[in-house]
Amino acid sequence: MIAINGQRLVSDLKALARFGRVGTGVNRPVFTPDDVASRHWLLERMQDAGLDAVIDGIGNVYGRTPKVSRSVLIGSHTDSVPNGGWLDGALGVLYGLEIARALIEAGDASESGVDVISFADEEGRFLGTVGSRVFCGEVVPADCAGVLSADGTILAEALEQAGFAGRPLARLEPARHQGYFEAHIEQGPRLEAETKRIGVVTAIVGIRRARVVFGGQADHAGTTPMDMRRDAGSALIEFAHDVAARFRNVGSTDTVWNFGSIAFEPGAANVVPSGAELMIEFRDSSLGVLDRLEQAIAAAAETVNEADKVSCRVEPVMALEPTAMDEALGTVIEEAAEMCQAPAIWMPSGAGHDAMVLGRHLPTAMLFIPSIGGRSHDIAEDTDEADIVLGAEVLAEAVARFLA
Numbered sequence: 023m024i025a026i027n028g029q030r031l032v033s034d035l036k037a038l039a040r041f042g043r044v045g046t047g048v049n050r051p052v053f054t055p056d057d058v059a060s061r062h063w064l065l066e067r068m069q070d071a072g073l074d075a076v077i078d079g080i081g082n083v084y085g086r087t088p089k090v091s092r093s094v095l096i097g098s099h100t101d102s103v104p105n106g107g108w109l110d111g112a113l114g115v116l117y118g119l120e121i122a123r124a125l126i127e128a129g130d131a132s133e134s135g136v137d138v139i140s141f142a143d144e145e146g147r148f149l150g151t152v153g154s155r156v157f158c159g160e161v162v163p164a165d166c167a168g169v170l171s172a173d174g175t176i177l178a179e180a181l182e183q184a185g186f187a188g189r190p191l192a193r194l195e196p197a198r199h200q201g202y203f204e205a206h207i208e209q210g211p212r213l214e215a216e217t218k219r220i221g222v223v224t225a226i227v228g229i230r231r232a233r234v235v236f237g238g239q240a241d242h243a244g245t246t247p248m249d250m251r252r253d254a255g256s257a258l259i260e261f262a263h264d265v266a267a268r269f270r271n272v273g274s275t276d277t278v279w280n281f282g283s284i285a286f287e288p289g290a291a292n293v294v295p296s297g298a299e300l301m302i303e304f305r306d307s308s309l310g311v312l313d314r315l316e317q318a319i320a321a322a323a324e325t326v327n328e329a330d331k332v333s334c335r336v337e338p339v340m341a342l343e344p345t346a347m348d349e350a351l352g353t354v355i356e357e358a359a360e361m362c363q364a365p366a367i368w369m370p371s372g373a374g375h376d377a378m379v380l381g382r383h384l385p386t387a388m389l390f391i392p393s394i395g396g397r398s399h400d401i402a403e404d405t406d407e408a409d410i411v412l413g414a415e416v417l418a419e420a421v422a423r424f425l426a
């Protein structure tokens with residue numbers, strides 16, 4: 023058992039939330055002055071806890087338990103989206119800090135301990151999850167030095183200004199790091215709806231996007247009889263209904279999809295649309311299901327083309343593979359939750375996380391706690407204090423079991 027101090031954890035979370043505070047949330051995109059100040063604050067908290075801590079050459083804040091040869095890595099990110107919530111990734115980082123601190127305080131003399139990390143730029147002001155990708159050796163800062171943020175800042179210059187450029191890089195050590203745990207708020211409404219307090223993540227879903235382009239013919243919307251039109255707009259609307267029906271048939275219970283944007287040409291009330299464009303995004307944790315959904319879109323497009331009035335072309339835009347979490351490590355969290363009288367449910371993560379990157383390199387598991395009203399990426403984001411503390415207790419128990 024690792025006896026964490028729930029009050030100290032909550033007061034650390036509140037102290038961190040002062041950096042970039044906006045109402046009840048925080049505005050802390052990576053390498054803004056508030057983010058840089060919060061990294062120095064975290065570095066000091068790690069050092070106070072007795073960890074060997076550094077801020078590395080990509081801005082990761084990394085604290086190692088001294089004098090151990092093996093460790094569990096616990097982390098997430100402390101950067102936020104513009105005007106984001108106070109918990110998001112900060113929760114998982116400060117869980118790690120509290121658990122490492124509690125273990126050191128207990129005078130644990132074993133060969134294994136806890137290392138803690140806050141990965142830079144999970145939210146992608148420059149390049150999403152760049153901190154964890156550098157940590158895992160997938161990229162080096164020089165590869166992405168020229169990446170521009172939406173506000174026109176160059177990554178290399180932001181690192182220089184923050185004072186982190188050229189510093190040594192913290193790296194994953196396969197012989198040392200036995201597993202990676204990331205706790206996070208759910209950022210959705212499922213735990214709350216099922217009145218559960220702990221979620222164990224099965225997988226981080228894969229995402230695919232496609233642009234569907236329809237070609238018809240512009241005609242007078244008053245004089246052209248309905249059956250003589252080549253109406254790209256109506257074809258798009260029918261296509262979208264058809265795709266949704268097919269998705270319900272071939273998707274899993276966790277499949278989600280979004281018709282996120284449509285555009286008609288020329289886009290006038292009295293002109294039959296000559297062209298139309300639809301963006302579809304769909305997510306699932308199974309590669310097989312993602313393939314079936316893609317085939318469903320192709321079949322719906324075929325139906326449009328066979329009618330021979332409007333052309334329909336599907337262009338894949340983006341594909342991100344799902345990342346399965348480690349089942350054995352997840353089971354450790356499930357057992358820990360049981361032990362803390364908070365039976366967990368298994369669920370996919372519909373959002374991306376650093377665990378997606380770490381999961382490619384070492385056994386990785388994620389724990390979710392509820393988000394009030396499912397709100398996230400907004401200053402309205404919040405979680406009951408009792409759930410925040412319970413989550414840390416469950417993770418501490420899981421870490422103790424794993425290290426044992």
Ligand SMILES: [Zn+2]
Binds near residue numbers: 144206
């Ligand atoms: Zn996050």
